[in-house]
Amino acid sequence: MNLRPLIAALLVTTAQATPTVQGAWHGPYYRLTLTGLSARDGTIRWTPGGTGADLKFSAALPTLTRTVPTAQDQIQIRVQDKGIQIRSAQGRPLRVNLMPVRAGVEGPTRFTAIDVYPEEAWTTYEPVPVTPCRAPTPVPELPYQPPRFATGPVGFYLAQIDPRTGTPIRVIANDPDRLYPLASTFKQIVLWGTLRDVQAGRLSLNTRLTVTETNRSIETYQPGTRTVQNLATQAIQNSENTASDVLHLRYGPDRLQALVTAQGACHTRVNTTTKAWWAAQAGLLPELYGPDVNTGAQQTFTLPPAQETQIRARAVQQAQTLNADRVLDHLDRAFFSPTYHPQTEVYLQNRSTPREWATLITRMYLDPSLTPTNRAFLRDTLARGCCRAKDPSVAYWGSKAGSGWRNVTMSGLLSLTTGQTFVYAYFNPGSDTIESVLIEKQLPDIARYVLENAKRLARNAP
Secondary structure (H helix, E strand, O other), rough: OHHHHHHHHHHHHHOOOOOOEEEEEOEEEEEEEOOOHHHHHEEEOOOOOHHEEEEEEEEEEEEEEEEEEEEOOEEHHHHHHHHEEEEEEEOOOOEEEEEEEEOOOOOOOOOEEEEEEEEEHHOOOEEEEEOOOOOOOOOOEOOOOOOOOOOOOOOEEEEEEEEOOOOEEEOOOOOOEEEEEEEHHHHHHHHHHHHHHHHHHOOOOOOEEOOOOOOOHHHHHHHOOEEEEHHHHHHHOOOOHHHHEEEEEEEEHHHHHHHHHOOOOOOOOOOOOHHHHHHOOOOOOHHHHHHOOHHHHHHHOOOOOHHHHHHHHHHHHHHHHOHHHHHHHHHHHHHHHOOOOOOHHHHHOOOHHHHHHHHHHHHHHHOOOOHHHHHHHHHHHHOOOOOOOOOOEEEEEEEEEEEEEEEEEEEEEEOOOOOOEEEEEEEEOOOOOOOOHHHHHHHHHHHHHHHHHHHHHHHHOO
């Protein structure tokens, strides 16, 4: 066998894979583009005060020194060996994000982007205040201690509850009555509605539903006919958007909303499929939200509930006509564009408040209409959801997380071996971390944070 052609091809491939670095403004942020290197090969460490960052990579980079003027400052960039140093010349806050960019978003080649946002360019999420549906009963409350790993606003509600009645006994809370986008943590309610239909005989866990390109949502999925049990498990365990959407559509978004509203959750919205809200955020539903998604979404949010519900229903219907790969491609463009604003997510996605959502989770777990068999399936399925902290003090932990671009959520119920039970809701939109793959790395930290606070409540029991 003649190996020369193979060796020559390998040499060419190696030469082409030599990392390169280029820089240019992309609207409000400055982007360093790294070709020939994966974002997973890099790590980022913030400087004290958030005035810059140091990045380390597994491969050597070409030397580059650059000073980039901004409206109020200068960004100093130095690339040398396997490191990149980014600083504010005047010590002002900088936001630095390391992310992979998918093929098709800015050309056929995958590359890694380091986006640098000056202080004046950074958009923030402002939690929307609402009046609780019912005046909460006063209970002892421990001081809130912010999570050290999080950036951006955090909505948090953790309550020790009576395991039989769900009544809160002690709480730790921050902004419990403000609205936040739910992301994939809402899929617990899809599971609940599905099991109520199983209970009523409208479905069985062995009922087979068809998954096609039409009802497919973004990211990976399993086509063909799939059982309700498979769809429910995948929607929670792997957070498969398609599995959740198929069950959501079968139950009916309006019916699911009615179920939630009947529990007293007057501010919670769960009547939008994942494909519908992603399509809207991607700008692919202009006839509903207009050419400017941010403005159109805000205007829809301020409509009377019945009118907003009608628009959401049309979004669900129209999203079924869109190709999921096209939605994902446009979604990347939207999130990495100068026009993206995290505030739009609460207008378009399913939403709730920390207190209302934790109360709803309690109602789900204690639903007296479910048989022991269906309740056990719900608990077992949620015990496979992301995420939980491994600790010998935990007797049960059911959880479902969600993530997106600058957004991470988690909610669920946990019980300690001492018999104390807790429900929690953690919402963090508008994070400094943009790429969903990277923000998901916070999930173990969030789980530990929840457990630490549950133990705080347990220690303060009378």
